[in-house]
Amino acid sequence: MANPIIRGFRNLTRFSGRDTRGQFWPYAGVVFALVFLAFGVSIGLWMNALFADMSAFAAAHPDAATVHSSPGQYSIQIDGGHPEAPVPDFTLFFVGMGLMLGSMVLLLAAAVSRRLHDRNLRAYWGLLPVPFLVIGMTVFLVLMDQTMQGHAEPNFGLFALLFLNNLVYMVALVSLIVMLAMRGAQGENRFG
Structure with a gap:
């Protein structure tokens, strides 16, 4: 099969055998592009819904919102103390982000x-960054939840844990990318 992209999608469940760099990287590039495109579309839809809620609030409560409009610019400033002020729902955003990252991993x-x-x-080397990705997403969600709940003091211990976890995650991810980018073994090996 000459097309590495089609080959990659046809072999989604085949964990045995070998792929050269020329077979792997075009497929990986298409997967990254598709996932980031889907992420961009979902962010756009989420932001569009948020702006619609803000516009509806501004129209219903002109005393609690300031709208500036000029050619090429439109902004809404909302009094955050108003009890009916729209609050962004980050749950869908983070669930969508988790689903897209999970899809990319799969x-x-x-x-x-x-x-x-x-x-x-x-193949276990491919799992190197995954635990740090899961830990980072979990700790980030906890920090966001605490922030949205209005905790007076930020949890600097969790923030430090997230920072260190992200550093280790980046080292693990770069190590994996280097392993994937290096030349394959010449001739037969234990995997074929």
Whole structure:
């Protein structure tokens, strides 16, 4: 099969065998592009709904909102103390982000396994950044929840944990990318 992108999608569940760099990177690039496109569309839809709520609030409560409009610019400033002021619902945003990241991991899992096999490495190396991604998303959601609940004191311990976790995650991710980018083993190896 000459097209590495089609080959990648056809082999979504095949974790055995080997993929060369030329078979892996075009497929991985398309997966990244599709996931980021879907993320951009979902952000646009979420923001559009938020702006619609703000516009409706501004129209219903002109005393609690200031609208500035000029060619190429439109802004709404809302008094946050108003009891009916719209509050962004970040739950859908974060659930959508989690689903898209999960989709990307699932779409790339088999291809990463085969690429690591080409380097004569076990596929488990592909899991290196995953625990740190999960920890980071969980701690971030807890911090956001605390912020939205209006806690007077920010939790600097959790913030420090998130910061350190993200540093380790970046090191793990870069290490995995380097492993995937390096030349494969020459000839036969234990994976084919």
